[in-house]
Amino acid sequence: xxxxxxxxxxxRAWLEANCPAEMRQPMRSEADxxxxxxxxxxxxxxxxxxxxxxxxxxxxxxxxPKDYGGGGLSPAEARVLKEEMARIxxxxxLTSFGISMLGPALLQFGTxxxxxxxxxxxxxxxxxxxxxxxxxxxxSDLAGLQTKAEDKGDHWLVNGQKVWTSYADKADWIFCxxxxxxxxxxxxxxxxxxxxxxxxxxxxxxxxxxxSSPFCETFFxxxxxxxxxxxxxxxxxxDVAKYLLGHEREMIAGMGLGAGGSSVTLGxxxxxxxxxxxxxxxxxxxxxxxxxxxxxxxxAMWKAGEAHPASPSMMKYAGTELNKRRNELMMAAGxxxxxxxxxxxxxxxxxxxxWLRSKGNSIEGGTSEIQLNIVAKHILRLPGA
Amino acid sequence: MTLLTDDQKMLQETAxxxxxxxxxxxxxxxxxxxxxxxxxxxxxxxxxxxxxxxxGICIPESHGGLGLxxxxxxxxxxxxxxxxxxxxxxxxxxxxxxxxEGTAHADRWFPEILSxxxxxxxxxxxxxxxxxxRTALExxxxxxxFVLNGxxxxxxQGGSADMIVTAARxxxxxxxxxxxxxxxxxxxxxxxxxxxQSLVDSSKAARLTFxxxxxxxxxxxxxxxAGWGPLSRALSAGGAGAAAELVGxxxxxxxxILDYLRQRKQFGKLIGEFQALQHxxxxxxxxxxxxxxxxxxxxxxxxxxxxxxxxxxxxxKAKAADVAGLAVREGVQMHGGIGMTDEHDIGLFMKxxxxxxxxxxxxxxxxxxxxxxxxx
Numbered sequence: 001x002x003x004x005x006x007x008x009x010x011x012r013a014w015l016e017a018n019c020p021a022e023m024r025q026p027m028r029s030e031a032d033x034x035x036x037x038x039x040x041x042x043x044x045x046x047x048x049x050x051x052x053x054x055x056x057x058x059x060x061x062x063x064x065p066k067d068y069g070g071g072g073l074s075p076a077e078a079r080v081l082k083e084e085m086a087r088i089x090x091x092x093x094l095t096s097f098g099i100s101m102l103g104p105a106l107l108q109f110g111t112x113x114x115x116x117x118x119x120x121x122x123x124x125x126x127x128x129x130x131x132x133x134x135x136x137x138x139x140s141d142l143a144g145l146q147t148k149a150e151d152k153g154d155h156w157l158v159n160g161q162k163v164w165t166s167y168a169d170k171a172d173w174i175f176c177x178x179x180x181x182x183x184x185x186x187x188x189x190x191x192x193x194x195x196x197x198x199x200x201x202x203x204x205x206x207x208x209x210x211x212s213s214p215f216c217e218t219f220f221x222x223x224x225x226x227x228x229x230x231x232x233x234x235x236x237x238x239d240v241a242k243y244l245l246g247h248e249r250e251m252i253a254g255m256g257l258g259a260g261g262s263s264v265t266l267g268x269x270x271x272x273x274x275x276x277x278x279x280x281x282x283x284x285x286x287x288x289x290x291x292x293x294x295x296x297x298x299x300a301m302w303k304a305g306e307a308h309p310a311s312p313s314m315m316k317y318a319g320t321e322l323n324k325r326r327n328e329l330m331m332a333a334g335x336x337x338x339x340x341x342x343x344x345x346x347x348x349x350x351x352x353x354x355w356l357r358s359k360g361n362s363i364e365g366g367t368s369e370i371q372l373n374i375v376a377k378h379i380l381r382l383p384g385a
Numbered sequence: 386m387t388l389l390t391d392d393q394k395m396l397q398e399t400a401x402x403x404x405x406x407x408x409x410x411x412x413x414x415x416x417x418x419x420x421x422x423x424x425x426x427x428x429x430x431x432x433x434x435x436x437x438x439x440x441g442i443c444i445p446e447s448h449g450g451l452g453l454x455x456x457x458x459x460x461x462x463x464x465x466x467x468x469x470x471x472x473x474x475x476x477x478x479x480x481x482x483x484x485x486e487g488t489a490h491a492d493r494w495f496p497e498i499l500s501x502x503x504x505x506x507x508x509x510x511x512x513x514x515x516x517x518x519r520t521a522l523e524x525x526x527x528x529x530x531f532v533l534n535g536x537x538x539x540x541x542q543g544g545s546a547d548m549i550v551t552a553a554r555x556x557x558x559x560x561x562x563x564x565x566x567x568x569x570x571x572x573x574x575x576x577x578x579x580x581x582q583s584l585v586d587s588s589k590a591a592r593l594t595f596x597x598x599x600x601x602x603x604x605x606x607x608x609x610x611a612g613w614g615p616l617s618r619a620l621s622a623g624g625a626g627a628a629a630e631l632v633g634x635x636x637x638x639x640x641x642i643l644d645y646l647r648q649r650k651q652f653g654k655l656i657g658e659f660q661a662l663q664h665x666x667x668x669x670x671x672x673x674x675x676x677x678x679x680x681x682x683x684x685x686x687x688x689x690x691x692x693x694x695x696x697x698x699x700x701x702k703a704k705a706a707d708v709a710g711l712a713v714r715e716g717v718q719m720h721g722g723i724g725m726t727d728e729h730d731i732g733l734f735m736k737x738x739x740x741x742x743x744x745x746x747x748x749x750x751x752x753x754x755x756x757x758x759x760x761x
Contacts, residue, residue: 267755267759282756285752285759286703289700290678293679293682296386311674373667375671376664376667382646383657384654384655
């Protein structure tokens with residue numbers, strides 16, 4: 001038996017013994033995710049047990065180094081773990097922006113001390129992070145951000161406002177882009193980390209058209225941040241931000257559009273009887289299955305270092321536009337059933353809420369138009385782009 | 386999905402340089418079009434395919450071929466598409482070879498395919514739209530053989546073919562898969578009338594009429610009444626191959642678009658500076674990448690005998706035709722007036738896409754197959 005086969009056998013046995021039955025049920029919505037953090041209330045003992053068991057092995061972040069709370073698995077082993085978890089339908093033990101966004105940036109740009117301190121907390125689900133990027137005057141033109149951090153000798157003094165901060169009202173810490181110099185647009189930005197309980201930080205949820213409030217406005221009023229809580233060099237925060245946006249786009253591109261194939265298509269779910277709707281859904285299913293193939297190919301190329309560095313932009317663009325179309329067709333297929341907003345029968349309006357929420361997919365994390373700009377400039381190298 | 390192996394990358398490079406050099410639009414497509422060639426392709430080039438071993442790409446090593454699969458064929462076909470190279474590669478080396486593999490006809494035809502002498506064609510269609518299970522051409526038992534009566538159309542390179550793989554009905558009714566039998570009909574068989582026509586892209590396809598065509602029992606490919614097996618194998622290989630060729634057509638058109646956007650000036654600017662065009666070019670890029678992934682997925686599914694291979698082939702053919710259609714329409718539009726001229730090559734891409742899009746089933750046929758195979 002090869003080492004990998006041994007690993008698979010052992011992993012399978014361990015998962016069988018340690019993954020509670022309840023954590024093998026499909027997640028009904030985002031609300032079933034375990035986000036962790038200082039104020040997290042576990043939905044069940046099973047959710048707590050599952051997180052603790054996985055974190056104990058470093059398997060909340062299987063491919064991070066063991067020194068930083070990870071599992072230290074090789075890419076092949078991490079893939080086996082993923083496959084074995086999928087085999088029994090195991091839920092992710094922990095969902096967090098720390099894992100998907102900050103962690104990779106810290107691994108790349110953090111000091112040894114920062115990695116040891118923050119990555120371990122992330123891996124164990126102890127600290128829930130939020131991202132402070134967009135501002136009222138800096139959306140697509142992110143580098144135009146104005147939130148100011150002044151050097152006060154032993155600390156930074158932060159003043160300004162962020163917007164579209166995901167779950168800021170539930171987060172423990174924030175990773176935040178701030179302006180440390182006005183001399184250069186992109187070259188005057190730094191990347192700070194600080195506690196959301198620091199005096200002067202306040203949040204206000206934003207009610208979306210979908211009826212939910214996943215985002216906040218976040219205000220900073222004379223917030224003191226210790227000097228060492230900067231990632232990378234002063235005025236070099238844009239490099240960290242760009243690296244992290246790449247990860248964000250990759251994640252958004254893959255959202256709900258796994259490589260499995262069956263879950264991405266609409267026909268088997270909607271069983272359309274109207275011939276014209278059936279034709280539209282079949283056209284969508286072709287595109288969805290083709291994109292699933294693209295996701296597989298992209299993942300393989302990314303791992304092998306063969307993907308263009310700007311290709312996550314293409315994936316984000318195509319994936320989010322597809323998801324919007326999917327939701328449009330779900331509405332069409334649902335007819336008047338899909339209009340109910342509160343009823344139990346409609347699972348509290350799951351279809352229309354998802355439809356409305358999906359409209360944000362091609363706005364958040366860089367609009368579709370910005371992604372097309374990036375493809376035109378960095379991949380196609382068109383003039384003046 | 387696995388990425389290309391080193392061997393596959395080498396094959397891709399070989400095919401790319403060979404077809405860019407020898408299979409270029411100037412040397413092949415325009416040349417044969419201008420001299421009014423009745424084959425629509427050059428036999429010398431087909432011999433060169435043979436010298437590189439490419440005619441035997443899908444032929445087993447035991448028969449002297451390369452013994453490779455749909456993935457390798459796709460790599461070659463993408464280059465063929467990019468250069469609009471007219472050749473019998475898809476019908477002969479891919480679909481034709483798949484139809485007869487494992488039968489006595491392989492012994493008869495594989496050597497001549499390997500040497501680049503023989504050309505095969507597939508006679509499936511009986512109406513203007515792809516409907517293989519609607520096969521009605523009658524084959525009646527007579528003595529030790531069969532007598533065929535009926536008509537076929539869109540038999541690509543039917544006028545140049547040395548042997549025509551013909552789907553006929555020996556039992557059942559049109560619409561049923563059982564009762565179809567495949568026959569190997571050599572050219573110049575008595576009672577077979579071949580009417581070769583130029584298509585929109587200057588390639589040739591024949592309308593065939595079978596007027597009491599008598600063949601021996603050994604003309605049957607595989608088993609009587611069970612032709613659906615080899616036929617669907619050939620159609621899947623052909624469909625996946627056409628998808629890859631369409632990806633090449635789309636890539637070729639896209640390359641011309643990008644060149645033009647970088648050189649054409651209006652209003653004192655390169656037109657590639659205009660965001661309206663940049664976004665369309667970027668969208669097209671994204672779509673072509675997705676179509677290529679779908680084409681590889683289909684090829685790999687065929688090569689690994691994936692039980693969902695037929696679904697993946699239909700996804701690939703529908704997506705690739707859709708995207709290639711977008712590429713050629715954007716190609717002509719973004720070139721403006723010059724794109725409407727016969728002198729410019731971009732229009733040739735539009736014409737080729739029209740034919741390849743139809744071959745082995747169009748977008749609508751394959752979307753419908755995806756729906757059927759998904760149970761709705």
